[in-house]
Amino acid sequence: MLNDLKIVLDSSADLKALDGADISVAPLKIITANREFIDNDELDVGEMSDFLKGYSGKSSTACPSPGDWISNFDDKKFVFCITITSGLSGSYNSACIAKSDYEQLYPGRRVYVVDTLSVGGEMQLMAEKILELAKEGMEFDDIATAIEEYKKHTGLLFMLESMRNLANNGRVNPIVAKAVGLLGIRIVGKASDKGELEVLEKCRGEKKTLSEIASLMIKMGYSGGKVRLGHSDNDSAAAELKKQIESAFPKADIKTYSCRGLCTFYAEKGGMILGFER
Numbered sequence: 228m229l230n231d232l233k234i235v236l237d238s239s240a241d242l243k244a245l246d247g248a249d250i251s252v253a254p255l256k257i258i259t260a261n262r263e264f265i266d267n268d269e270l271d272v273g274e275m276s277d278f279l280k281g282y283s284g285k286s287s288t289a290c291p292s293p294g295d296w297i298s299n300f301d302d303k304k305f306v307f308c309i310t311i312t313s314g315l316s317g318s319y320n321s322a323c324i325a326k327s328d329y330e331q332l333y334p335g336r337r338v339y340v341v342d343t344l345s346v347g348g349e350m351q352l353m354a355e356k357i358l359e360l361a362k363e364g365m366e367f368d369d370i371a372t373a374i375e376e377y378k379k380h381t382g383l384l385f386m387l388e389s390m391r392n393l394a395n396n397g398r399v400n401p402i403v404a405k406a407v408g409l410l411g412i413r414i415v416g417k418a419s420d421k422g423e424l425e426v427l428e429k430c431r432g433e434k435k436t437l438s439e440i441a442s443l444m445i446k447m448g449y450s451g452g453k454v455r456l457g458h459s460d461n462d463s464a465a466a467e468l469k470k471q472i473e474s475a476f477p478k479a480d481i482k483t484y485s486c487r488g489l490c491t492f493y494a495e496k497g498g499m500i501l502g503f504e505r
């Protein structure tokens with residue numbers, strides 16, 4: 228199984244490598260009037276942010292095409308696609324088309340598409356789980372079943388200081404977004420059961436916001452498992468939150484990282500996105 232296995236994530240997962248697994252990334256794109264950024268290894272995320280800071284025109288994003296997905300399948304017999312929530316993007320749809328094309332073209336090969344109903348770190352947890360089960364020798368169909376079960380035991384919280392790009396691209400209610408920008412408040416939210424953005428709290432100071440996130444995690448069922456914590460140019464907040472979680476759960480497996488292009492575009496400067504087990 229392991230030798231025949233490919234895990235393909237779209238770039239909203241913020242993953243570049245996974246020890247012991249053959250993974251690839253299908254990039255999303257960030258599009259402006261005069262420049263297009265492909266969210267792959269070549270993208271300089273800092274340079275993109277600087278450009279966007281000085282850019283006031285229209286900007287949007289685009290999900291990978293079915294062809295973008297298939298080109299990452301690498302002729303492998305067993306492929307798992309891990310997509311950003313179908314509630315906010317067409318990526319899942321593209322991956323489903325890629326699956327049916329690939330399976331038709333190469334009888335005997337199998338593709339399973341996981342609609343994570345989430346983004347970022349929660350997607351990483353699913354990739355890690357697939358690898359873990361494959362290493363244990365589990366069969367393809369059983370991994371597919373197990374990952375749907377695992378999905379019920381993971382969650383996603385985020386903190387945003389601006390929702391401008393989310394609102395401009397119709398991914399969140401513009402009235403909610405405006406309040407965040409105008410009042411300088413931070414919002415804390417979660418991925419809803421349908422895989423949409425749900426605002427939970429509005430907070431002022433960063434410190435207060437971080438302890439709010441920590442208590443929301445526990446309320447959602449976190450009890451010391453894995454946390455994959457991404458941030459957009461906010462190393463200090465990520466480190467502080469990690470410290471807070473560790474003080475309650477000294478054995479917690481927490482990794483922090485910088486967001487790639489797609490999440491940087493939507494989470495904007497200061498934003499944090501964390502996936503965790505519950």
Ligand code: X90
Binds near residue numbers: 417
């Ligand atoms: O297909 C596309 O063009 C991509 C659209 C993606 C839109 C949402 C990205 C969200 C990134 C922001 C906070 C987390 C929200 C989570 C809700 C499930 C991160």
